[in-house]
Every structure is written in C-alpha cells, then in structure tokens.
Amino acid sequence: MxxxxxxxxxxLSGLTLPDGGDLISRDLVRAVQVQGDRVSFxxxxxxxxxxxxxxxxxxxxxxxxxxxxxxASATVALTAHGPAAKAPAQPAGAPGSAPPTLxxxxxxxxxxxxxxxxxxxxxxxxxxGKGGVGKSTVSSNLAVALARQGRKVGLLDADIYGPSQPRMxxxxxxxASPDGKxxxxxxxxxxxxxxxxxxxxEEQAVVxxxxxxxxxxxxxxxQVQWGELDVLLVDLPPGTGDVAMTLCQRSKLTGAIVVSTxxxxxxxxxxxxxxxxxxxxxxxxxxxxxxxxxxxxxxGHETHIFGQGGVEAEAKAVGLPFLGALPISLExxxxxxxxxxxxAGDSPMAEAYAALxxxxxxxxxx
Numbered sequence: 062m063x064x065x066x067x068x069x070x071x072x073l074s075g076l077t078l079p080d081g082g083d084l085i086s087r088d089l090v091r092a093v094q095v096q097g098d099r100v101s102f103x104x105x106x107x108x109x110x111x112x113x114x115x116x117x118x119x120x121x122x123x124x125x126x127x128x129x130x131x132x133a134s135a136t137v138a139l140t141a142h143g144p145a146a147k148a149p150a151q152p153a154g155a156p157g158s159a160p161p162t163l164x165x166x167x168x169x170x171x172x173x174x175x176x177x178x179x180x181x182x183x184x185x186x187x188x189x190g191k192g193g194v195g196k197s198t199v200s201s202n203l204a205v206a207l208a209r210q211g212r213k214v215g216l217l218d219a220d221i222y223g224p225s226q227p228r229m230x231x232x233x234x235x236x237a238s239p240d241g242k243x244x245x246x247x248x249x250x251x252x253x254x255x256x257x258x259x260x261x262x263e264e265q266a267v268v269x270x271x272x273x274x275x276x277x278x279x280x281x282x283x284q285v286q287w288g289e290l291d292v293l294l295v296d297l298p299p300g301t302g303d304v305a306m307t308l309c310q311r312s313k314l315t316g317a318i319v320v321s322t323x324x325x326x327x328x329x330x331x332x333x334x335x336x337x338x339x340x341x342x343x344x345x346x347x348x349x350x351x352x353x354x355x356x357x358x359x360x361g362h363e364t365h366i367f368g369q370g371g372v373e374a375e376a377k378a379v380g381l382p383f384l385g386a387l388p389i390s391l392e393x394x395x396x397x398x399x400x401x402x403x404x405a406g407d408s409p410m411a412e413a414y415a416a417l418x419x420x421x422x423x424x425x426x427x
Contacts, residue, residue: 065357069100072125078118080249080369091140092391094358098127098133101408103395105140109231111343112399125260128166136408138392140399165260176282176311180289181427183311183315185346186308188338190330192223192299195351196320198397199212199387200296201229202404206411206418207292207427208251209404215246215253215293217281219304221274222267224258226296231400235259236285244285250405271303278307292427300330301337309341315426316346318384323350323371331372335379346370346426347382349417352389382424385417 072094074085084090084104092309093102094123101359104119106112116373118139126135139281187203189196203215218226227233228248236259237245246255257267257277292315297305308314317338321331338345350372355364366389376383393410396403404414419426 064095064098064100068129069093069095069102069126071166072129075117075120076122082347084118084122091343092358094356096361096409098131099136100129100134101131101136101138101392103140103392105395106135107141109141109399114272115139117410125369136406138396138401138403138406138408140395140401142270151325151408160205165257165280175313176308177313178280178282178285178287178290178293178322178341181287181293182290183292184295184312184315185292185315185427186297186305186343187320188297188305188334189259189299189316189320190301190334191327191334192416193324194299194320194327195387196299197225197229197296198393199349200294201226201397202393202402202414203418203421204252204294205250206227206414207294207421210418210422212291212418212422212427213253213289214251215255215287215290216404217285217295218254218256218258219278219281219295219308220306221257221269224256225253227258228265229397229402230254232259232266233263242284244280246285246287249400250402253287253290255281255287257281274303278406279305279311282312301333303427305337306341307311311345314343316344318346318349320349320351321372321375322352323365323368325368325371326348327367328371328375335381345381346421346424347384349384350386353386354388354399356388356390358391384420385413387413422426 070085073090076083088411090106091103104115106115119139123135123137132317139277151307175383187196187200204214206212214227218224232247232249232254234247236247236411246253318329321327335345352367355366370414373383393403
C-alpha cells in the first residue's frame with residue numbers, strides 16, 4: 062500500500078477523543094506531510110491550556126501513525142491558534158511580582174565600562190535591515206536549538222517597539238525584583254529570557270524617544286541577573302536605529318548575524334545593516350537566508366516565493382560566511398504563535414535549526 066496523506070488522515074479518523082468525535086471530524090489536524098517514510102503533522106487546539114491537556118492524544122496519534130505500513134518515523138506537534146491565558150495580577154511584594162519602584166525606560170546613566178553583563182561569555186546581536194524577514198523567529202529558535210545542544214543561553218528581546226519574544230517563547234509573567242533595581246529574568250524552553258514585553262500589557266504601545274530606549278537597553282543588560290551564560294542572543298529591532306547603535310558602541314559584542322529573505326528589496330536593506338555593523342566596528346559572523354523556499358504540504362512542489370539564493374550570493378560577494386538557509390513553513394508559524402518554538406520539537410525544521418546551532422558551536426561563536 063502506498064503511503065499518502067489520505068492514508069494518514071483515514072487512520073487518524075479512527076482515533077476517538079475523550080470528549081467525543083475524532084481528530085478529523087473536529088478539524089484539529091494541520092500541515093500533514095509525507096516525505097518518503099517520514100510523516101509529520103500538527104494537532105491545533107483552541108488555546109495553550111487545551112493543547113497541554115491533549116498531550117495523551119498527541120502520543121496516541123503518533124503511535125497510531127508509526128504503526129502504518131511504510132512509516133519509519135512520525136512526528137506530531139501540539140499547538141494552539143489562541144493566546145495563553147493572561148496571568149492574574151499580583152499585589153506588590155507577592156512572589157513573582159515586581160515592586161512598584163521598578164521602572165524600565167529612562168535616560169541612560171553614564172557608564173565608564175561596557176554594558177556587558179558579568180558571567181556572559183559571548184553576546185551575539187541578530188539583526189536585519191528591515192522588518193518582516195523572520196529575525197525574531199530565527200532568534201527564538203536558534204536560542205532553543207543552542208540550549209538543546211547543552212549551551213547556557215540567554216535571549217534578550219531588544220525590539221522595544223515591537224517585542225514578540227514573550228509570545229514566541231510562551232512567557233507572559235512579570236519578572237520579579239527583590240530591591241526595585243535588580244531584575245530576575247524568566248526561563249522558557251531552557252533559555253533565560255528578558256523582554257520589555259514582560260513589563261507591559263501585550264496591546265500597549267511603547268511611545269518613547271531615543272534616550273529612553275537606550276536607558277531601557279542599559280537596564281536589561283546591566284540590571285538583569287543573567288547568571289553564567291555561554292552566549293546571550295540579542296534580538297535587535299529592524300533597521301539601523303538607536304538600539305542597534307547603542308548595543309554596538311557600548312558593549313563588547315562577539316559579533317552580529319544578519320537575517321534576510323532572498324528577495325531583492327530585503328537584500329537592499331540587509332546591505333544597510335551590514336554597512337552599519339562595519340561602521341560600528343562590529344564583526345559580522347555570517348548571514349542567514351530565511352524563507353528560502355516553500356514545500357507544498359499537499360503535492361510536495363517546491364516554490365521559491367521570495368527568490369532563490371540571494372543571501373548566499375550576497376555573503377559570497379562580501380566575503381562573509383553563509384550560515385544556512387531556512388525554508389518557510391506553516392509549522393514554524395504555528396509553533397511561534399503558540400509559544401513553543403519549532404526548534405523545541407522533533408521535525409525537519411527543528412533539525413535545520415539544530416544544524417545551524419551546531420555550526421555556530423563548532424565555529425566557537427556560541
């Protein structure tokens with residue numbers, strides 16, 4: 062019997078759910094892919110809380126598909142298309158709450174020494190010339206992939222106007238502060254995390270001028286108890302503005318990684334980012350091509366939506382390492398929206414991020 066997507070769907074239709082119906086009749090299955098003898102798909106629920114309750118179903122579905130003729134491995138991920146429940150407000154002084162005196166943002170304080178946190182061996186900035194190229198997605202997944210390889214990893218969301226790491230890393234608590242100055246970071250998927258998004262409601266805009274941005278960056282680097290880290294990844298805002306300049310000028314960076322799609326318009330702005338790092342004397346460790354290709358989950362056809370090979374060609378032209386190409390995939394988007402990065406699972410995309418992380422470790426960069 063030939064293994065097809067329909068074969069998988071037919072098998073899953075026989076898996077009865079505890080509260081009635083099955084995975085297919087309740088329309089919970091997404092992104093079924095059959096690649097030779099490997100099968101992968103996603104079970105999508107209404108909320109992260111429901112997804113956690115569905116773990117026994119995920120395991121049962123995985124075992125069911127593994128038993129199909131011609132299947133060597135099956136990977137099933139759980140995700141949710143709704144946000145996690147809001148954490149209840151806590152009174153000041155309660156465990157996990159911050160004293161009312163803890164404020165983020167303000168004019169930076171004069172410092173003679175670099176802003177590098179104690180105990181952090183390397184700091185890598187991850188930037189892009191423009192928004193929408195998947196820089197934050199790459200940052201969160203690379204952090205998780207490095208952590209899975211045994212590295213002690215921190216992730217600083219320095220995209221202060223548009224912080225996305227709280228959602229992508231599945232964290233929505235406010236950091237604690239024992240004295241109104243020291244900030245205790247949060248932890249998720251083996252990564253130590255800090256973001257301005259932890260301090261504000263998700264829908265609230267940050268309406269700050271440059272000096273307040275620089276003050277916030279100084280606080281998140283210097284006042285956060287990062288602990289002993291092999292590498293701290295900094296998810297920069299897009300472009301070449303105040304935050305990127307401050308980080309490069311006031312910290313001793315190991316280097317920067319530039320993310321771009323292969324599209325010509327994106328490459329124009331990526332060149333500006335490269336020029337900024339060169340101007341600020343920050344070594345560029347390499348370039349990553351994101352959304353490099355799309356494999357149709359129905360027919361397997363490969364489409365280069367944003368062009369092909371543009372970032373690799375650019376890296377070669379400027380004499381910089383090309384760190385790898387990452388395809389665009391529905392699974393990556395669903396995983397990021399649900400707060401469980403795709404690199405935390407077992408799938409072809411997780412393997413791609415693992416290979417990227419291994420390349421950085423082998424090169425002594427992380």
